[in-house]
Amino acid sequence: MKNGNGIDLNAGMACPIPISDYKKVLLAHGGGGRLSQRLINEMFVTQFRNEHLDTLHDGAILSVNNARLAFSTDSFVISPLFFPGGDIGTLAVNGTVNDLAMCGATPLYLSAAFIIEEGFSMDDLWKIVLSMKEAAGRAGVQLVTGDTKVVDKGKGDKIFINTSGIGSIPDGIDINPKNARAGDKIILSGTIADHGMAIMSVRENLEFETELKSDCAPLNTLVLAMFAAGKRIHVLRDPTRGGVAGALNEIAGSAHVGIMLDEAKIPVSEAVQSACEILGFDPLYVANEGKLLAIVGKDESERILSAMQAHPLGKNAVVIGEVTMEDSGTVLMKSRIGGTRVVDMLSGEQLPRIC
Secondary structure, three states, rough: OOOOOOOOOOOOOOOOOOOOOOOOOHHHHHOOHHHHHHHHHHHHHHHHHOOHHOOOOEEEEEEEEOOEEEEEEEOOOOOOOOEOOEHHHHOOOHHHHHHHHHHOEEEEEEEEEEEEOOOOHHHHHHHHHHHHHHHHHHHHHEEEEEEEEEOOOOOOOEEEEEEEEEEOOOOOOOOOHHHHOOOOOEEEEOOOEEEEEEEHHHHOOOOOOOOOOOOOOOOOHHHHHHHHOOOOOOEEOOOOOOHHHHHHOOOOOOOOOOEEHHHHHHHOHHHHHHHHHHHHOOHOOOOOOOOEEEEEOHHHHHHHHHHHHHHHOOOOOOEEEEEOOOOOOOOOOOOOOOOOEEEEOOOOOOOOOOO
């Protein structure tokens, strides 16, 4: 059917994800893996396409009155709400601060929207509010606007939080997942899978000699230290849902490059490794909330690495691999025993409600 201007009103109306494959949304569609990527690219991006969205960055990069701004939004549905190392409020603030930092921006302002289930504890809500206040102060941002909605008992799950943020991007900074180029070094800021395994240890009532603690933290000051050391930082990414493997697969696909990792150099704490083995998880795919991946020019990699190691949140930073021109769009890893394997993006859901 066409309108008076000859435009086909049915164009683009067919669902791009065959309903014969998925007639209903699955948990895996929100897990940061292949189904998440397909849902975003084929359902949302096709309908909302524009120059800002198409980069599929951690936030949109916008030019406003000759100033460059980063704008990002995220929602948090984690279960349990309170966990070793933080709570949903800490996570909501730090998550959006980190998304802005991964765009090369200095985070400035946040909004917060609360969807609260009737009957939720006022004491717990107050704890979350105080956590958000403390996290915002630590990150140097202000919460300047927000919204509150209450839904019927049984129609939600205690509380969900959405945060959006705005930050300013300094001149000379160009962070983009498409900027990875052959020869670049890949730096990881510290041990992986701490957040995901801390959440799972609480869910499964697991006890270890060393308490598993989330790495939830604001990364903006670490990023500032990195920029002070070198400008050839091409890509930044915080490997949350989908973990390090998911983030690097997205980057390899965006930049049309290959990535080669060295398994022996990827840091995993002994307690987290034990938890992963017990639960059957690969730490490469487990969420982090206080770590970053940096893809940087080879000639500045040592200087940037040293600056990271001098910062409390980067003291265990290490080069874990490099960007190549071979095997475009593919992440490979040299194993500890000398072989090479493909590190693919997960198709299903490994850890639901992790952030």
